[in-house]
Amino acid sequence: MTEQLSTAEENYIKSIYHLQQAESIVSTNEVAARLNTKAASVTDMLKRLNNKHVINYEKYKGVSLSVEGEKIAIDIIRKHRLWEYFLVEKLQFKWDEVHEIAEELEHITSKQLIERLDNFLGYPKFDPHGDPIPDSKGHIQFQEQISLIDLTIDQPATVSAVVGSQSSELLELLTHKNIGIGTRIVVKRKFSFDNSLEIETNDNSKFTISKELAMALFVK
Amino acid sequence: MTEQLSTAEENYIKSIYHLQQAESIVSTNEVAARLNTKAASVTDMLKRLNNKHVINYEKYKGVSLSVEGEKIAIDIIRKHRLWEYFLVEKLQFKWDEVHEIAEELEHITSKQLIERLDNFLGYPKFDPHGDPIPDSKGHIQFQEQISLIDLTIDQPATVSAVVGSQSSELLELLTHKNIGIGTRIVVKRKFSFDNSLEIETNDNSKFTISKELAMALFVK
């Protein structure tokens, strides 16, 4: 289909994909900020990617992925998230240690490799951060994720993502409270004074968490 | 210690290492042939690597690895062979399918990753082709390997390498006879007429193999 892309090209495509989640048209400066590079370098690359038909780009008009480009982006994301899953589940890395390594592994080209890895891992649907892993056809299982703060009382749910998962302070708190991706939670009471929640988890323990923490936890 | 090396630089170092197994001083043309590149490109790179002190190089005098360079080479080979082991043992690849993929994986930089992978795999000593895997300190367990054709009668041994393992004809024959790396073999008789051998394997089957096959099998 498409010829081999360089690592740099793949990183641009991935960035544009992620930026497009917020707004369908992405600016040169946004891409530059995300990739820690200069706007002039981005313009250069956009011209090249445009020639390869993986993006739609017009001078001064911003950029978006073509259908082809979106396929490529999803494929890279699939690889990234499968490797993250592997690193956490098989090699015992913590979920906040795997991103950098997966950034490298996601550029390994073998199609066979990723299919077999997927099989070896048991076709996981979500990565260690709770983000969905696209399947081999590029289908992404989108899911309603709501903040724990908005969860109905007595409605069981599973922690599927943590916003700001890069913060070690947050990680410390979660470790202490024994909460992670996959933890089952039921909200038992809501205290309107400070918006804190009384919750019950997996291990039958019942305790209160702050508004701040509840807002950082997403469940499905 | 040393700054980050590019993939290209690492590949040059690895090539020089392997070529040095045959002769301690390696020529520009030998490197060029091994890397499918031109002699002029090699000269360029040798100058660069020389400046980084990972090789010993003098114009027209050939090249050899410095102590530092050899460490780097062994580290890359360790990564390559561990990944090959992973691909065969965990992802069910055949041993003749993994080289290319490992060529990419060997350049992933994380030290932690490779140590954890090693642990996950159970600290294997030999890769699927029977080549030794250097340990985390760079020690390589060298082993006497002899051709099966030279093995003493009634002396049990284990298949540790196959020469010409890239040939699919050979692979076909080995699959049919159910012989692979790790197969235990005892030579029961030698027939001087055609130098064929009667052997007994793991699974208690007894059969004859040709001189050609015996010469391709190495045991320890």
Added chain:
DNA sequence: TAAATAATTTAGATTCGCCTAAATTTTATT
């Protein structure tokens, strides 16, 4: 050993991916 041949290096280009500085276009503000 002198000439022929082979190996290696140098010179000069090219592409990729990046940079800075200057020019241009778009957007926001008065």
Added chain:
DNA sequence: AATAAAATTTAGGCGAATCTAAATTATTTA
């Protein structure tokens, strides 16, 4: 709407890694 500010692109350059063609050095052979 005119001008100021912000965003973007162009121009020109640089280092890495490669190439071809020409020059140089080493080796082989007659």
